[in-house]
Amino acid sequence: MWFLLHLIPDNFLHLIVHGITVIGIVGFAISIFAKKIPFISSYGVMLGLISLLILVLGVYLEGGYGVEMMWRNKAADLQKQIAIAEEKSKTVNAVIETQVVKELQTVHDVQVKWKEKLVTITEKIDAQCTVDPDAIDLLNKAAMNPLDYTEEAK
Amino acid sequence: MKKIIFITLLLSLYGCCTPIPVERHFPSVPVELKTPCPDLKKIEPTTKLSDVVDTVIDNYSLYHECSIKFKAWIDWYDQQKTIFESVK
Numbered sequence: 608m609w610f611l612l613h614l615i616p617d618n619f620l621h622l623i624v625h626g627i628t629v630i631g632i633v634g635f636a637i638s639i640f641a642k643k644i645p646f647i648s649s650y651g652v653m654l655g656l657i658s659l660l661i662l663v664l665g666v667y668l669e670g671g672y673g674v675e676m677m678w679r680n681k682a683a684d685l686q687k688q689i690a691i692a693e694e695k696s697k698t699v700n701a702v703i704e705t706q707v708v709k710e711l712q713t714v715h716d717v718q719v720k721w722k723e724k725l726v727t728i729t730e731k732i733d734a735q736c737t738v739d740p741d742a743i744d745l746l747n748k749a750a751m752n753p754l755d756y757t758e759e760a761k
Numbered sequence: 762m763k764k765i766i767f768i769t770l771l772l773s774l775y776g777c778c779t780p781i782p783v784e785r786h787f788p789s790v791p792v793e794l795k796t797p798c799p800d801l802k803k804i805e806p807t808t809k810l811s812d813v814v815d816t817v818i819d820n821y822s823l824y825h826e827c828s829i830k831f832k833a834w835i836d837w838y839d840q841q842k843t844i845f846e847s848v849k
Contacts (some may be wrong), residue, residue, distance in 0.1 A: 678782075679782070682782035682783050685783045685848065686782075686783050688847075688848045688849075689783065689785050692844050692847060692848050693786065695844050696788040696789075696844050697789075699837070699841065699844065700788070700789060700790070700791050700837070703791055703794075703836060703837050704791035704792070706833070707791060707794065707829060707830065708793060711826055714822055714825045714829065715822070717822075718821075718822040722818060732814070733809045733810055733811050735810075737808045737809075738807065738809065738810050739808075740806065742813075743804050743806060743813065746804055747804055750800075750801035750802070750804075750820060751803075752800060
């Protein structure tokens with residue numbers, strides 16, 4: 608049930624652990640002077656044993672608490688780093704996206720430019736050359752994705 | 762007795778659900794890069810060289826667009842990897 612510690616707030620956990628340790632110390636201190644205190648003089652040994660057990664438990668929990676806090680701090684630090692990294696990642700994406708859009712637009716603009724140029728020389732090149740249907744067929748086959756080839760295409 | 766066994770088993774299984782205090786999301790990818798490269802255009806049956814050149818221009822543009830996306834993917838991977846490795 609150690610994982611349930613994650614559900615307990617830091618301050619409350621701190622209070623419980625220190626409380627147990629303090630009870631153990633105080634109880635043990637009282638047990639030392641128990642003989643001089645009326646009413647509890649006969650329970651000194653028992654109080655001492657119980658206090659010692661509580662003190663051992665308190666020390667054990669102090670150790671566990673320290674480790675728990677260490678992991679919580681590490682997790683919090685990691686979460687902060689991740690938040691920064693995610694922000695950087697978004698910025699990088701925005702930069703790449705802008706760049707890609709800009710470059711695609713340039714490609715499109717150049718394509719338009721070449722097509723306009725083609726219009727001006729269409730008559731000239733068509734008058735000088737006739738394309739054989741076999742050439743068209745070959746070009747179309749070459750333009751196909753080789754992974755999509757069928758026996759028919761070959 | 763069955764209930765006790767059931768609850769014990771349930772609690773044992775819950776022990777497997779170790780809570781992960783740190784959440785990390787896979788970086789997203791720009792929408793432009795998610796579009797696959799289209800197939801090259803084919804030339805309609807013709808004897809005019811201008812029609813052939815027209816399709817060739819289109820296909821060159823398709824190649825350049827695809828090339829830009831591919832370079833962007835490499836760039837995206839390199840930069841995201843650097844960011845990923847900066848978290849320690």
